[in-house]
Each structure stands twice: as structure tokens, then as C-alpha cells.
Amino acid sequence: MAAERAPAMDTLLLVFARAPRRGRVKTRLVPELGEDTALDVHQRLLDRTLREAAAFAGRARLMLDDHDDRLAAHAREIGLEVGLQHGGGLGERMNAALRDGLQEAPRVLLVGSDCPVLDQTYLALAMDGLDNARVVLGASEDGGYVLIGGSDASVWHDGRFEGVRLGTDYAMADTLVALNDVAPVTVLPPLWDVDIPEDVTRARNLGVLP
Numbered sequence: 001m002a003a004e005r006a007p008a009m010d011t012l013l014l015v016f017a018r019a020p021r022r023g024r025v026k027t028r029l030v031p032e033l034g035e036d037t038a039l040d041v042h043q044r045l046l047d048r049t050l051r052e053a054a055a056f057a058g059r060a061r062l063m064l065d066d067h068d069d070r071l072a073a074h075a076r077e078i079g080l081e082v083g084l085q086h087g088g089g090l091g092e093r094m095n096a097a098l099r100d101g102l103q104e105a106p107r108v109l110l111v112g113s114d115c116p117v118l119d120q121t122y123l124a125l126a127m128d129g130l131d132n133a134r135v136v137l138g139a140s141e142d143g144g145y146v147l148i149g150g151s152d153a154s155v156w157h158d159g160r161f162e163g164v165r166l167g168t169d170y171a172m173a174d175t176l177v178a179l180n181d182v183a184p185v186t187v188l189p190p191l192w193d194v195d196i197p198e199d200v201t202r203a204r205n206l207g208v209l210p
Contacts, residue, residue, distance in 0.1 A: 046114075
């Protein structure tokens, strides 16, 4: 039994999340659903992701884009570490988190907070993916990705995400180009995340959002 759990124990899981601020989260939902609903969706997805992170067998850390004492306290209550993202754009912040995390643990997985179907099985797949590659990507159906991980700090040098159009349908393709010198990269089967009103409907129909 201990042998099966060892891979998770040497892995640091990072959850990248925006602090819950009305009008600043899930902005693509706002025109149709309004700021209050967008904030509620964000908070429910984040709560679910944090519960999944708390169930992870290894270390797990909430990485916020801004200070939020209430959320930080909740995260600590359920067993998570708490940190702040550092850097300019999202790519720079992800790069720094992966590089710094690999100074603390042999493997690092970084996930967002808006994938309602991310689970322990998928995290285990990601860890397995690092057995034969220095980088793993968890694809999303919209052309982006819900997870990125690594096992070699030297991969995450400054500028690694330069030219990557994060937050667009080209994010995965651009990232694979940016990681061309690191090949092979393990790409996991696609999941989906909640970005637009149709995604909210899908999540409600599946019972993962009320």
C-alpha cells in the first residue's frame, strides 16, 4: 500500500486561483448571467477544487493572485498551504510557481480552479505522465489545458511562456511549441472547464453546480 502512495507523497499540488472579487472573476459569464452569478460560480468551483486538493495524498497549496484572509483561513483549515502568485502575466506567474515548487519537491502539478471534473484519478494520471516525460499537460476541450506539471526545474526558465496565448483556444498548441525543446511532453485526455454560460448549463445538468 505504501508503494502505491509514494508518487503522490513526493508531489506538490498547486491550485492557481483568483481571489473572489465581484466583477473580477468569471467575467465572460457577466454579460449574460450578471456579476453576482459569476462570483457564485467562481466560489463554488473554487470550493470544489480546494476539497479535491485537500484530498490529495501529497502537499497541496492554494496560490492566490491577491491577498484574501478569509479564503486563506479556510484553505488552512482544510489542510492546505497558502501562497501568493508572483510575476506579471499568467505565464510568468505559472513559470515562477513551477520553478520554485521544484526547489521543494521532485514533482509539481499546477491546476486552475474552474474544472468541475478534475479528480484524484486525473491527478494520478498526471503523476504517471511524469514517469516518462519532464512535462505533463492536462488538455481541455476548448484548446487550453486544465493542468500543467513538471519534474525538472531547469525547464522553467524565464520566457518559457513567451508567445503563448493563454486563455485562448490556442493555449495548448502554443505551449507545445514553446516546449518543443523539452519533448516528449505527456498530454492527458481532455477535460473541460467553466468559462462561458453554456459551460454553466453543462455543469448544472451534470449536478456539479446547483
